[in-house]
Amino acid sequence: xxxxxxxxxxxxxxxxxxxxxFHALADATRRSIVERTLQRDYSxxxxxxxxxxxxxxxxxxxxxxxxxxxxxxxxxxxEQCVRSNVVAIRRAQKQLERYEVLxxxxxxxxxxxxxxxx
Amino acid sequence: xxxxxxKKDPMTLTMTIVAEFDATIARVWKLWEDPRQxxxxxxxxxxxxxxxxxxxxxxxxxxxxxxGPGGDQPRGWWRFVAVESPHRIEFENGLAxxxxxxxxxxxxxxxxxxxxxxxxxxxxxxxxxxxxxxxAMERFLHMGMEEGMCAAIGQVDALI
Numbered sequence: 001x002x003x004x005x006x007x008x009x010x011x012x013x014x015x016x017x018x019x020x021x022f023h024a025l026a027d028a029t030r031r032s033i034v035e036r037t038l039q040r041d042y043s044x045x046x047x048x049x050x051x052x053x054x055x056x057x058x059x060x061x062x063x064x065x066x067x068x069x070x071x072x073x074x075x076x077x078x079e080q081c082v083r084s085n086v087v088a089i090r091r092a093q094k095q096l097e098r099y100e101v102l103x104x105x106x107x108x109x110x111x112x113x114x115x116x117x118x
Numbered sequence: 119x120x121x122x123x124x125k126k127d128p129m130t131l132t133m134t135i136v137a138e139f140d141a142t143i144a145r146v147w148k149l150w151e152d153p154r155q156x157x158x159x160x161x162x163x164x165x166x167x168x169x170x171x172x173x174x175x176x177x178x179x180x181x182x183x184x185x186g187p188g189g190d191q192p193r194g195w196w197r198f199v200a201v202e203s204p205h206r207i208e209f210e211n212g213l214a215x216x217x218x219x220x221x222x223x224x225x226x227x228x229x230x231x232x233x234x235x236x237x238x239x240x241x242x243x244x245x246x247x248x249x250x251x252x253x254a255m256e257r258f259l260h261m262g263m264e265e266g267m268c269a270a271i272g273q274v275d276a277l278i
Contacts (some may be wrong), residue, residue, distance in 0.1 A: 021129050
């Protein structure tokens with residue numbers, strides 16, 4: 001993960017997503033949930049049996065991961081199904097690729113303007 | 119190619135692109151400082167940008183619109199968080215409605231620019247962009263950006 005913290009004057013409103021991802025992954029239980037859901041989907045009660053904590057506590061961890069968009073949760077019958085958000089991450093990667101093309105062309109145009117000077 | 123590196127992090131929706139130009143820092147700074155120069159590189163030829171207000175000071179605001187091939191004119195705004203000549207610029211970039219006011223449901227992205235001397239007379243520019251969400255990113259990509267990409271790909275095809 002790449003984060004540049006060289007500029008300390010930060011508008012925290014826009015740090016939210018980065019903060020949420022870091023906060024979410026700072027906890028061992030949540031990292032374990034992310035690792036497990038990368039293999040297959042888990043129900044919240046299944047996860048609750050894996051960790052020495054209450055159903056409610058696991059649910060809270062899942063909610064933190066959900067806010068950071070690392071997992072998605074959906075209802076399946078009586079169960080809550082937790083799924084890794086690889087699809088969302090892949091989508092973000094594709095979007096960033098489009099954004100890269102945009103900036104490459106901007107930089108190309110900047111370079112042309114600078115070339116005109118000489 | 120002036121671009122020397124690109125780093126993309128899909129988890130935090132961040133991209134940092136670094137380029138080197140054969141020009142002084144003061145000259146590259148001018149590309150950002152002068153709205154008439156900015157208009158020449160911000161939007162692609164098929165989707166040019168027109169800057170209607172440009173206050174290049176901390177807290178200062180920018181209003182602009184793009185003009186698409188079909189005559190559509192999506193609007194955007196910037197708000198400068200930092201302007202530290204000639205090394206650092208930070209601004210928020212959001213989408214605006216027809217009157218130029220920020221769209222209330224649309225969170226802004228943050229862009230951080232830093233300029234430094236690579237070698238004497240040569241400037242290194244790093245641009246870090248942070249998107250607030252994937253949904254917001256999609257809307258930015260659609261505002262003249264999609265067209266920008268197509269135009270850029272067209273230019274690359276022409277070269278090949």
